[in-house]
Amino acid sequence: xxxxxxxxxxGGAGLLAAATAxxxxxxxxxxxxxxxxxxxxxxxxxxxxxFTNTWTEPECYLSENPHFAKSALSRYTQWDFLALxxxxxxxxxxxxxxxxxCDGSARQIVAMLxxxxxxxxxxxxxxxxxxxxGHADGRFYVGNATAPQLVxxxxxxxxxxxxxxxxxxxxxxxxxxxxxxxxxALVPFTLGPEEMLFREISGVSCPVVARVGDVAFKEDALFTxxxxxxxxxxxxxxxxxxxxTVSLTLVADAADMLRAAKRxxxxxxxxxxxxxxxxxxxxxxxxTRIGIAKQxxxxxxxxxxxxxxxxxxxxxxxxxxxxxxxxxVTAGGINTAELSSKTMEARRVPGLYAIGEAVxxxxxxxxxxxxxxxxxxVAAGLAISRLLPRCGISSTQ
Ligand SMILES: Cc1cc2nc3c(=O)[nH]c(=O)nc-3n(C[C@H](O)[C@H](O)[C@H](O)COP(=O)(O)OP(=O)(O)OC[C@H]3O[C@@H](n4cnc5c(N)ncnc54)[C@H](O)[C@@H]3O)c2cc1C
Numbered sequence: 400x401x402x403x404x405x406x407x408x409x410g411g412a413g414l415l416a417a418a419t420a421x422x423x424x425x426x427x428x429x430x431x432x433x434x435x436x437x438x439x440x441x442x443x444x445x446x447x448x449x450f451t452n453t454w455t456e457p458e459c460y461l462s463e464n465p466h467f468a469k470s471a472l473s474r475y476t477q478w479d480f481l482a483l484x485x486x487x488x489x490x491x492x493x494x495x496x497x498x499x500x501c502d503g504s505a506r507q508i509v510a511m512l513x514x515x516x517x518x519x520x521x522x523x524x525x526x527x528x529x530x531x532x533g534h535a536d537g538r539f540y541v542g543n544a545t546a547p548q549l550v551x552x553x554x555x556x557x558x559x560x561x562x563x564x565x566x567x568x569x570x571x572x573x574x575x576x577x578x579x580x581x582x583x584a585l586v587p588f589t590l591g592p593e594e595m596l597f598r599e600i601s602g603v604s605c606p607v608v609a610r611v612g613d614v615a616f617k618e619d620a621l622f623t624x625x626x627x628x629x630x631x632x633x634x635x636x637x638x639x640x641x642x643x644t645v646s647l648t649l650v651a652d653a654a655d656m657l658r659a660a661k662r663x664x665x666x667x668x669x670x671x672x673x674x675x676x677x678x679x680x681x682x683x684x685x686x687t688r689i690g691i692a693k694q695x696x697x698x699x700x701x702x703x704x705x706x707x708x709x710x711x712x713x714x715x716x717x718x719x720x721x722x723x724x725x726x727x728v729t730a731g732g733i734n735t736a737e738l739s740s741k742t743m744e745a746r747r748v749p750g751l752y753a754i755g756e757a758v759x760x761x762x763x764x765x766x767x768x769x770x771x772x773x774x775x776x777v778a779a780g781l782a783i784s785r786l787l788p789r790c791g792i793s794s795t796q
Contacts, residue, residue, distance in 0.1 A: 402428045402522075402546040404783045405539060407529055407570070409436035411772035412755025413552030414512040419780025421519020424787055428544050429516070429523045433562045436523060437509035439554070442561065443769070448505035450484065451477040451773070452766035454497035460771065461637055461761045463579055467735035468760050468771065471743070475777035477770055487511040496618075498765045529553075532570060537750065548783050550743075551753040552776070555581060555729025563723075567733060567757035574748045577734040579759040583726030584637035587628035588645065588717035596688055597622050597715075600680040604629055608648040611635040620647055622681070626717060633764050636720060637730055646714045649685075650676050653710035657703045665696025669706065676710070685709065728768050730761040742782035743775055752779040 404420055406413045409431035421427045435441070440448055452459070455477045457469045481499065484491060489511060490502035501507050516523065532549070533540030539549035553566040568578045590598060601624040608617045609631035621629030627645070635645060650656060653676070660672035669691050673682035689706055691698060698706075723729070733753045737745055743758070745751040754775040762768040 400428070400544040402426045402544060403787060404428075404548040404550060405430065405541050405544055405546045406550040406552055407431075407541070407566070408550075408552035408554060408755070408757075409433070409523055409525065410552060410554050410755060411437060411440055411508075411512070411769055412554075412757075412776040413550065414509075414516060415773050415776035416550055416552060416752075416754055416780040416783070417521040417523075418512060418515035418519045419777050420783040421516060421521040423519075423781070423784030425519075425784050427519065427521045427783075428546070429521060430527050430529055430541060430544075431523070431525050432528055434526050436525065437512060438561050439558070439563075440509050440512075440769075441505050443505055444500050444766075446505055447500040447503075448508045449494070449498045449500050449766040449769070450491075450508055451480050451499050451770045452497045453477055453481075453493065453499065455767060455770045459763045459767045461584070461730055462735055462759050464735045464759075467738075467740050468774075470740040471774040471778040472770070474741075475774045477766075479777075480770065480773045483515075484508075484511065487514065496765055529566065529570075532573065534574070534748075539750065548750045548752065548786070550779050550783070551733070551751070551757050552755050554756040555732055556723050557583060557726040557729045557756075559723060567753065571733045571737075571753065571757075574745065574751055576737045576745055576748070576753075579731040579734050581729045581731040583720050583723050584730035584761050585633040585727035585764050586636045586720040586722070586725055587623060588626045588632060588636060588639075588715070589719050589721060590626035590715060591718045594626070594715060596684045598624055598626065600684050603678050603680045605649065605678055605681060607631050608651075609635045610646045610648070611638045611643055614638045625721065627715065630764055633727065637728075637761060637763070639717070639720075641719065642716075644714050644716050646712045648711050649681075649713055650707075650710040654704055654707035657707055657710075658700065661695045661698065661703060666694050668692075668694060669698070671695075673710075685713075727764065728761055729756055730759075732757050732759040732761075735759050741778065743779040744782060752782070754779045 403425035604621040616634035618631035670686035755772040
């Protein structure tokens with residue numbers, strides 16, 4: 400079974416790489432152990448797939464080499480993917496912060512990718528183990544298939560119950576490629592028993608500015624029975640290292656607001672003033688933590704300033720994260736130093752490529768990770784097809 404390229408993994412990156420190369424004339428085989436292609440696409444965005452973000456730029460990605468993603472992202476942009484979505488007649492809408500979702504269902508994105516693969520004559524083998532990979536005389540061998548080009552598109556180990564594995568790293572090690580230690584990202588934090596007050600208000604959410612080190616995101620935070628979640632928390636989790644604190648600004652101009660409340664309702668207690676600014680269960684938890692029993696009129700301004708500090712910088716020291724089981728993506732992965740940023744080809748192993756989440760490029764929450772899957776997939780697909788003597792392809796497919 401002779402192919403021009405074998406692609407390992409039928410996720411977003413693998414399918415678009417396959418379609419790109421196939422449509423340019425390459426004979427492409429995709430292998431996946433799952434019984435369905437694009438399983439993560441199907442569950443993404445609450446079933447509507449947040450398929451890209453109009454604000455995509457390289458600064459929205461984490462990597463040991465922050466410049467690596469620039470080339471692929473600029474050569475196949477969010478607008479290119481949107482044009483593909485529109486060509487397939489898929490209705491979409493912007494939800495918030497540049498995040499684009501299908502109006503209907505994430506199934507439409509998978510159907511679109513499969514349609515593109517069909518146009519490219521791509522063969523997809525599902526429920527198939529990759530097994531041992533052979534490499535000799537410039538050819539790769541996977542099961543009974545052989546090709547001069549092999550693409551690692553098996554993603555990262557986040558959400559193993561969806562079939563996610565660390566296979567990409569195993570293959571990388573097999574070929575002597577370095578891997579940046581993978582870690583869960585876009586993942587909820589766990590808090591210890593000393594924060595039981597906040598764990599008991601599970602389900603409460605509110606807009607915050609969440610900070611880890613120098614990084615800050617303004618979105619919602621959600622208190623959970625294990626700790627902290629919600630978009631703002633997931634965003635900063637990607638930048639967090641164990642032992643670091645996470646701080647939340649609940650109310651930016653808290654000092655002024657508290658002083659105004661003191662004048663307006665001097666007989667009220669702190670909880671009542673906080674409940675004007677925050678969800679009532681959170682106000683109650685904070686009032687308990689702060690522990691001022693007096694009426695507001697009897698609280699000195701200096702004391703109120705301390706309360707304000709808690710509201711502008713509520714600090715937690717997470718005990719950890721909920722791990723790969725709950726992480727939306729994996730940070731780290733195949734070291735970008737091993738790859739060409741234009742083609743995704745391994746510098747030291749000609750014909751071997753790595754794309755998508757398998758690589759040490761991790762996007763923010765909000766469609767950025769799929770955009771990386773599409774951009775890196777197209778980069779590899781184009782590179783594969785350029786090696787064929789008979790074809791050419793436009794950069795927007
Ligand atoms: C719940 C959830 C929601 C998400 N929502 C969004 C969103 O709305 N927007 C966004 O941008 N990102 C979202 N993401 C992240 C996004 O899904 C990933 O970044 C993206 O799917 C990565 O694409 P990929 O093709 O590199 O890897 P994957 O989609 O993970 O595909 C890898 C493929 O390889 C196969 N595979 C793995 N191991 C093996 C093996 N050993 N043998 C054979 N095959 C194997 C898998 O079955 C899979 O089909 C979400 C992630 C999760 C978990």
